[in-house]
Amino acid sequence: MSEEYITIDAARLENYAFEMLVGAGVPMDRAALVSRSLVEANLRGVDSHGVQLLNFYIEHMKQGCMDLHTSGSIVTESGGCMTYDAENGIGQVISDICCDHAIRLAKENGIALVTVRNSNHFGAAAFWSQKIARAGLIGMTMCNATPLVPPWQGKEPRFGTNPICMALPGAPETGWLLDMATTTVAMGKIFKANFSGEPTIPAGWAFDSEGTPTTDTQKAIKGMPMPLGGYKGSGLAFMVEILVAVLSGGAMSTEVGGVRIRTRPMRCGQMFLGIDVERYMPIEVFNARMEQLIGLVKATPAAPGYEEVLVAGEPEWRHARHRRLHGVPLSKGVWENLARTASIVQAKPPAVESQKL
Amino acid sequence: MSEEYITIDAARLENYAFEMLVGAGVPMDRAALVSRSLVEANLRGVDSHGVQLLNFYIEHMKQGCMDLHTSGSIVTESGGCMTYDAENGIGQVISDICCDHAIRLAKENGIALVTVRNSNHFGAAAFWSQKIARAGLIGMTMCNATPLVPPWQGKEPRFGTNPICMALPGAPETGWLLDMATTTVAMGKIFKANFSGEPTIPAGWAFDSEGTPTTDTQKAIKGMPMPLGGYKGSGLAFMVEILVAVLSGGAMSTEVGGVRIRTRPMRCGQMFLGIDVERYMPIEVFNARMEQLIGLVKATPAAPGYEEVLVAGEPEWRHARHRRLHGVPLSKGVWENLARTASIVQAKPPAVESQKL
Numbered sequence: 001m002s003e004e005y006i007t008i009d010a011a012r013l014e015n016y017a018f019e020m021l022v023g024a025g026v027p028m029d030r031a032a033l034v035s036r037s038l039v040e041a042n043l044r045g046v047d048s049h050g051v052q053l054l055n056f057y058i059e060h061m062k063q064g065c066m067d068l069h070t071s072g073s074i075v076t077e078s079g080g081c082m083t084y085d086a087e088n089g090i091g092q093v094i095s096d097i098c099c100d101h102a103i104r105l106a107k108e109n110g111i112a113l114v115t116v117r118n119s120n121h122f123g124a125a126a127f128w129s130q131k132i133a134r135a136g137l138i139g140m141t142m143c144n145a146t147p148l149v150p151p152w153q154g155k156e157p158r159f160g161t162n163p164i165c166m167a168l169p170g171a172p173e174t175g176w177l178l179d180m181a182t183t184t185v186a187m188g189k190i191f192k193a194n195f196s197g198e199p200t201i202p203a204g205w206a207f208d209s210e211g212t213p214t215t216d217t218q219k220a221i222k223g224m225p226m227p228l229g230g231y232k233g234s235g236l237a238f239m240v241e242i243l244v245a246v247l248s249g250g251a252m253s254t255e256v257g258g259v260r261i262r263t264r265p266m267r268c269g270q271m272f273l274g275i276d277v278e279r280y281m282p283i284e285v286f287n288a289r290m291e292q293l294i295g296l297v298k299a300t301p302a303a304p305g306y307e308e309v310l311v312a313g314e315p316e317w318r319h320a321r322h323r324r325l326h327g328v329p330l331s332k333g334v335w336e337n338l339a340r341t342a343s344i345v346q347a348k349p350p351a352v353e354s355q356k357l
Numbered sequence: 358m359s360e361e362y363i364t365i366d367a368a369r370l371e372n373y374a375f376e377m378l379v380g381a382g383v384p385m386d387r388a389a390l391v392s393r394s395l396v397e398a399n400l401r402g403v404d405s406h407g408v409q410l411l412n413f414y415i416e417h418m419k420q421g422c423m424d425l426h427t428s429g430s431i432v433t434e435s436g437g438c439m440t441y442d443a444e445n446g447i448g449q450v451i452s453d454i455c456c457d458h459a460i461r462l463a464k465e466n467g468i469a470l471v472t473v474r475n476s477n478h479f480g481a482a483a484f485w486s487q488k489i490a491r492a493g494l495i496g497m498t499m500c501n502a503t504p505l506v507p508p509w510q511g512k513e514p515r516f517g518t519n520p521i522c523m524a525l526p527g528a529p530e531t532g533w534l535l536d537m538a539t540t541t542v543a544m545g546k547i548f549k550a551n552f553s554g555e556p557t558i559p560a561g562w563a564f565d566s567e568g569t570p571t572t573d574t575q576k577a578i579k580g581m582p583m584p585l586g587g588y589k590g591s592g593l594a595f596m597v598e599i600l601v602a603v604l605s606g607g608a609m610s611t612e613v614g615g616v617r618i619r620t621r622p623m624r625c626g627q628m629f630l631g632i633d634v635e636r637y638m639p640i641e642v643f644n645a646r647m648e649q650l651i652g653l654v655k656a657t658p659a660a661p662g663y664e665e666v667l668v669a670g671e672p673e674w675r676h677a678r679h680r681r682l683h684g685v686p687l688s689k690g691v692w693e694n695l696a697r698t699a700s701i702v703q704a705k706p707p708a709v710e711s712q713k714l
Contacts, residue, residue: 079467080437081636109466110436113632138599154657154666166596176599178592203560204586211660229561229586235535235669238654239523242495242533246646247637253653275470279438280604289603296610297595300511303568309511312592 003195004332006352013328014039016342016350017051023345024061026068026090034092037123042328045319046179048188049124052334055341056259057121062344065265066090066120071097075117075249080109083248084116088265091122098272099128103135106274115243116270117250119143121259126179126316129167132274136283140273141165142240144251146258146266149183150224152234155211157224158253160268161186162240169277170287176294177313182236183225190220204229244269360552361689363709370685371396373699373707374408380702381418383425383447391449394480399685402676403536405545406481409691412698413616414478419701422622423447423477428454432474432606437466440605441473445622448479455629456485460492463631472600473627474607476500478616483536483673486524489631493640497630498522499597501608503615503623506540507581509591512568514581515610517625518543519597526634527644533651534670539593540582547577561586601626 008016017035022028034057042050060066067088075083082101086094098114105112122128125141132139145160161181168175184204193201194217206220207213214220227233245252251267258266277286300309323329330338332354339349365373374392379385391414399407417423424445432440439458443451455471462469479485482498489496502517518538525532541561550558551574563577564570571577584590602609608624615623634643657666680686687695689711696706 076637078636079465079633081467081633083637108436109468110438111466111468111470113468115637138604150660151654151657151666151668153660153663154654155660156657158654158657164593164596166599168599176595178596180589180592184586184589207660211658212662228589229541231669232537232541232585235537236521238533238669239521239535241650242523242525242647246643246650247495247632247634249638249642249646252646252650275604276436276438277604279435280433280440280472281606285606286603289606289609290599293598293603293609297508297511297515300508300513300515301568303507303510303512303564305569306510309508311508312588312595 004354005329006332006335006354007327007329008350008352009327010039010043010324012350013042013051016338016347017054019347020054020058020338020342020345023342023347024058026061030068030090030093033096034090034123037092037127039328040127041124042330043320043323044124044126044316045323046124046126046316047330047334048186051330051338053121053123053259055337058341058345059262060120060259060266063262065262077105080105080112082112082114084114086116086119088118088120088267091120091268091270094119095122095128095270095272096131098270099131099139102132102139102272102274103137106137106276107135110279111275112273113243114272115248116272117245117248117267118265119268119270120266121268122270124179125163125165126167126177128272129165129179130177132272133167133169135274136169136277138169138275138277139167141271142244143270144241144244144256144268146256146261147254148187148224149227149237150207150211151238152227152231155207159234159237159241160256161225162237164236164240168290169283170290175313176290176311177316179313182228182233182240184228184233185225187225190217190225193217194221244271361711362686363689363692363711364684364686365707365709366684367396367400367681369707370399370408373695373704374411376704377411377415377695377699377702380699380704381415383418387425387447387450390453391447391480394449394484396685397484398481399687400677400680401481401483401673402680403481403483403673404687404691405543408687408695410478410480410616412694415698415702416619417477417616417623420619422619431458434462437462437469439469439471441471443473443476445475445477445624448477448625448627451476452479452485452627452629453488455627456488456496459489459496459629459631460494463494463633464492467636468632469630470600471629472605473629474602474605474624475622476625476627477623478625479627481536482520482522483524483534485629486522486536487534489629490524490526492631493526493634495526495632495634496524498628499601500627501598501601501613501625503613503618504611505544505581506584506594507564507568508595509584509588512564516591516594516598517613518582519594521593521597525647526640527647532670533647533668534673536670539585539590539597541585541590542582544582547574547582550574551578601628
């Protein structure tokens with residue numbers, strides 16, 4: 001099934017996002033940060049965390065569900081530990097500040113963990129781990145999210161997709177970068193199977209609405225995503241919830257709202273961890289060891305049906321290289337939704353040409 | 358299929374393990390620690406990490422592959438960061454020392470990460486996270502292990518089962534405890550399916566020896582375990598490898614030996630992380646919040662086919678309660694193997710009665 005797409009240069013897309021956010025009342029420096037974080041996700045091929053989120057963000061902003069001006073505040077700071085209250089600020093603004101705290105505290109103490117409450121959607125976790133990594137640290141990011149996923153053996157949602165993300169210092173285009181939801185696949189893959197007319201999805205992806213595992217695409221889209229690999233994914237989601245919500249004193253599990261829930265603040269929790277590699281070994285040695293390990297893993301003979309072994313982050317860097325040169329493709333549907341949102345905030349969509357992909 | 362079992366009181370089993378280790382030349386305080394760590398795993402129902410490991414441990418010791426007397430040494434210590442060289446010491450001895458360092462450094466700095474190289478098998482990760490947790494900290498433990506698992510899309514082993522483990526402060530019998538390999542299931546479950554005469558195993562458990570996913574039990578036992586949920590499990594195993602092997606300066610991937618490899622040291626890497634909860638909130642508040650979250654998750658209505666929702670660690674605590682009262686069941690095969698090892702080190706098996714389970 002073919003679908004109509006537009007393709008747009010990343011810088012123009014970022015500027016469009018910026019103008020929409022400014023139109024929604026976001027101060028200019030903050031609008032620049034949010035638009036950069038979203039377009040960065042599009043560049044990496046993670047379109048679920050790209051500019052299509054603006055429709056939800058701006059709706060939340062217009063409803064008065066988010067404080068566009070607060071910078072949040074430190075609740076406690078002690079050694080490498082900090083609790084931060086986002087005060088319902090913009091997720092990216094809070095995350096930027098909290099990554100700076102994590103970097104500062106990790107440089108002072110060798111390792112630091114900043115846990116954040118009362119925050120909002122921060123885009124893709126990778127953006128923040130990468131910020132920490134650029135300071136010469138191992139960066140880890142986690143967050144909770146709208147409850148969509150049942151605990152194993154349960155049939156009602158209790159956890160979000162609660163991602164685990166780690167980025168490493170070193171050249172940004174040659175490294176390793178993990179950013180994974182603790183579900184087998186994102187809901188987006190199930191929606192895509194439906195859109196593509198696939199009657200079935202692989203086992204292990206989803207439950208129906210009654211909590212029974214299903215491979216029926218139609219039942220899955222009305223159902224719930226499955227925790228990664230079953231009970232272990234449930235355990236990982238719970239681990240994330242502890243570090244971002246129990247420890248932060250923030251909203252837990254069903255107390256968390258969501259970007260698609262219009263009437264109340266999201267109140268999600270986030271966690272930023274920095275590890276100062278230089279306390280363990282010179283960064284050049286660490287990078288050389290990573291290069292050796294990546295080389296060893298990539299040299300694994302490919303299993304039947306595959307051409308090569310990829311390491312975490314590699315597909316996204318390939319996307320980024322291609323999209324920086326050739327522009328970001330967005331489905332016609334996403335583009336038109338953005339245009340509707342743009343009209344509400346008096347922003348003007350840039351001219352683009354549509355094409356079949 | 359029924360199997361012959363013996364049942365033995367935990368204290369007697371621990372004493373038997375202790376005598377075997379002393380017979381193998383392990384100093385008494387060290388033998389006590391190792392035997393306690395193994396029997397603790399048996400009590401929790403994690404028999405793969407219980408006394409059956411003694412057969413391998415003692416073989417390694419007799420081959421001179423392990424240094425029974427070293428306590429290892431600090432390579433670097435700075436802020437909350439430490440690199441430790443196990444100097445091929447007993448895994449449990451090194452882990453006990455490194456947990457103490459993690460506790461001390463976390464109390465001083467709020468959070469601490471001790472990474473260890475040149476170590477040996479440390480039993481179950483849970484034992485060490487729980488030790489850190491008893492000091493009032495969130496405890497995390499990871500390790501690498503014998504390469505058995507192919508990276509996703511590859512067909513030769515590059516990673517061990519590389520577990521992720523987290524334990525929490527609070528009453529030991531009421532909490533939450535995650536200890537999971539980053540494969541879908543342990544090899545033991547595949548061996549058990551074979552032993553029980555099951556012709557097939559669930560999809561997602563294993564590859565055949567050529568790296569093709571299989572549900573054929575016979576092909577699976579000659580094959581390789583699958584990373585948890587596919588490519589994401591591969592990413593998690595790699596994350597563990599970075600924290601325990603790249604960062605420690607130790608053996609990586611195929612450089613790691615194993616308890617079943619007789620001719621050379623294991624050289625595995627380990628990591629112990631402590632987070633001082635009191636830097637974030639009073640421990641009583643943290644515990645009350647955990648109780649609330651566990652209650653919320655356990656109150657989830659059960660999915661079809663299940664009676665209740667369990668949280669991580671709950672099945673193991675149930676085992677422990679039962680086995681403390683009624684003894685530890687061990688298969689006749691394991692018991693006889695132990696007796697053979699005992700005869701090599703001049704230890705005398707305690708009298709037990711066999712029964713059908």
